[in-house]
Amino acid sequence: MNQFSFESKQKSVLIGGMILGLICLAATWWVGDDGHHTRFWSNFLHNSVFFTGIAFLALFINTAFTTALAGWHVVFKRVFEAYSLFLIPGLVLMLVIIAGIWGHFHHLYHWADPQALLPNEEGYIDEILTGKSGFLNKYWYTFGTLIIVGMWIFFALRLRRFSVEEDKSGTTDYAHYKKTRLWSAIFLPLAGFSSAAIVWQWVMSTDSHWYSTLFAWYTTISWFVAAFASIILLMIYLKSKGYYENVTDEHMHDLGKYLFAFSIFWTYLWFSQYMLIWYSNNGEETIYFHLRRQNYPVLFYGNLVLNFLVPFFVLMRNDTKRKFGTLALVAILTLIGHWIDFFLMLKPGIRETAMHGHGEHTFALGYSFPGVLEFGILVGFASGFLYFVFSKLSQASLVPENDPYLGESLHHHV
Amino acid sequence: MENQNKEVLYGLYDDEEVLMSAVKKANEEHLDIMDVYTPFPVHGLDPLLGLSESRLHIAGFIYGAIGTLTAFLFMTWVFTRDWPIIFGGKPYFSFPAFVPIMFELTVLFSSVGMVITFYTICGLWPGSKTIRLNDRITDDKFCIAFETDNTDVQKLKDFFSSTGAGSVETATI
Numbered sequence: 001m002n003q004f005s006f007e008s009k010q011k012s013v014l015i016g017g018m019i020l021g022l023i024c025l026a027a028t029w030w031v032g033d034d035g036h037h038t039r040f041w042s043n044f045l046h047n048s049v050f051f052t053g054i055a056f057l058a059l060f061i062n063t064a065f066t067t068a069l070a071g072w073h074v075v076f077k078r079v080f081e082a083y084s085l086f087l088i089p090g091l092v093l094m095l096v097i098i099a100g101i102w103g104h105f106h107h108l109y110h111w112a113d114p115q116a117l118l119p120n121e122e123g124y125i126d127e128i129l130t131g132k133s134g135f136l137n138k139y140w141y142t143f144g145t146l147i148i149v150g151m152w153i154f155f156a157l158r159l160r161r162f163s164v165e166e167d168k169s170g171t172t173d174y175a176h177y178k179k180t181r182l183w184s185a186i187f188l189p190l191a192g193f194s195s196a197a198i199v200w201q202w203v204m205s206t207d208s209h210w211y212s213t214l215f216a217w218y219t220t221i222s223w224f225v226a227a228f229a230s231i232i233l234l235m236i237y238l239k240s241k242g243y244y245e246n247v248t249d250e251h252m253h254d255l256g257k258y259l260f261a262f263s264i265f266w267t268y269l270w271f272s273q274y275m276l277i278w279y280s281n282n283g284e285e286t287i288y289f290h291l292r293r294q295n296y297p298v299l300f301y302g303n304l305v306l307n308f309l310v311p312f313f314v315l316m317r318n319d320t321k322r323k324f325g326t327l328a329l330v331a332i333l334t335l336i337g338h339w340i341d342f343f344l345m346l347k348p349g350i351r352e353t354a355m356h357g358h359g360e361h362t363f364a365l366g367y368s369f370p371g372v373l374e375f376g377i378l379v380g381f382a383s384g385f386l387y388f389v390f391s392k393l394s395q396a397s398l399v400p401e402n403d404p405y406l407g408e409s410l411h412h413h414v
Numbered sequence: 415m416e417n418q419n420k421e422v423l424y425g426l427y428d429d430e431e432v433l434m435s436a437v438k439k440a441n442e443e444h445l446d447i448m449d450v451y452t453p454f455p456v457h458g459l460d461p462l463l464g465l466s467e468s469r470l471h472i473a474g475f476i477y478g479a480i481g482t483l484t485a486f487l488f489m490t491w492v493f494t495r496d497w498p499i500i501f502g503g504k505p506y507f508s509f510p511a512f513v514p515i516m517f518e519l520t521v522l523f524s525s526v527g528m529v530i531t532f533y534t535i536c537g538l539w540p541g542s543k544t545i546r547l548n549d550r551i552t553d554d555k556f557c558i559a560f561e562t563d564n565t566d567v568q569k570l571k572d573f574f575s576s577t578g579a580g581s582v583e584t585a586t587i
Contacts (some may be wrong), residue, residue, distance in 0.1 A: 271510075274510065275510045275511070275513070275514075278510050279502065279504075279510070279511070281502070281503065316475070318467070318471075413457045413458065
């Protein structure tokens, strides 16, 4: 079966998931409200950033594989393409956050507070935020997001078009493939720099006074692992439905290797960031870890268990990457683990901003630990993401018939 | 190690695909292959020869774990018992500072240990006698070798000629 059909049963399950997510999201408007509806807005930002980032990383992975002349993934490269198109709804989600900044509906970013740059009662000026105000302002946030995500969407649509046209009018001189390679190579350096700028704006600026040079890579790799974990789960699901019979243990083994290797790379970046800040012991920098380690210890250490110890020890052996059961288990744990990683990046800083720096970080569901509502919202966003991906998968053949690397991919052997 | 000399009959093939089908045919005819020599690893050959998965990586894991523990215990002993010094106002037992060295010793122990284990298993210590049936096995020829002690030599020669071996030779090792 090379044509994916989006069955009405799948549609109704996913729409049900989305409705559940919407109900949970609406509930956080009132449940545990602190006057700024911070729980609602921070959940919205958290999930929008997480799933938009996965879409971006799928585009990045596809272009990186193309540029590296990789062939093994070509059988299921339509999955990467369908993922990357989620950047379009992702931009819409981020526009809601942007509208919130312009209308002062939320209090996610300290720098967006109109009072932030004014002298306080004693006449002191916040010099750090004043120094950063050239970048951290609503104009940069708005136009930076529009230009950068717009540029990603441009590439995603273009590469998708080449790929789908190749099915219909592919020739033996591989004109479509050559164009794909050219545009992939152009995209890579642009993606490298622009993703860092996006991470600074969307994620790092929730801790407005804090900065870390490593943070952009650390966040991007968190997306990377989440993207691979979700692709593994999707492939196992599609195979169980009878699609992708040519995707064998060998392909899943390589996907598992990526999950394993980049979980370790994520740990390397996590530790590099932590150790340098711990060693220099500079108050401006330690505040990030101090806040999280003192007040959110379960998430802080649980993050390392889920995203390092579990994939490291389970996926180390050869056969665990070839058995769908263990692979799926690790993929679920790391997907939730990286969702929690973003939770931990965003929530404490946003909470600090919402309390205007005068509150205690006591235990509260939705901040100290994701509550039932947060998991419901995750289900909602994941259902929306899958609904979009399935509808894009059904619009083209699952296997790119005329791709020059298809033969290599079908005979892949590790 | 055996010091007895063995009579060996071997055939050279030009292509790995031909070699693979020859090995399959040998299995069908229940010929007892002594060994197969190739210039590079051929995918799918190991299961055909009935070789089980290497356990070298298990040894590597054990060596690595020993390395991690060695680094951790040694540094803990040095910095808390033997010669405690305060570095940059940090406590004596500063775990994050130990992690890079723990990582390095893990890599060192597991790689050096695996090299020594591998060389010991294969008998590749300096000055050891190695089996080299034909120089071109290290270049572009694929070789199947049989022991000829208890076998019908004519049957082996028929096998080689029917599977497309370029040349068939004997050797004593």
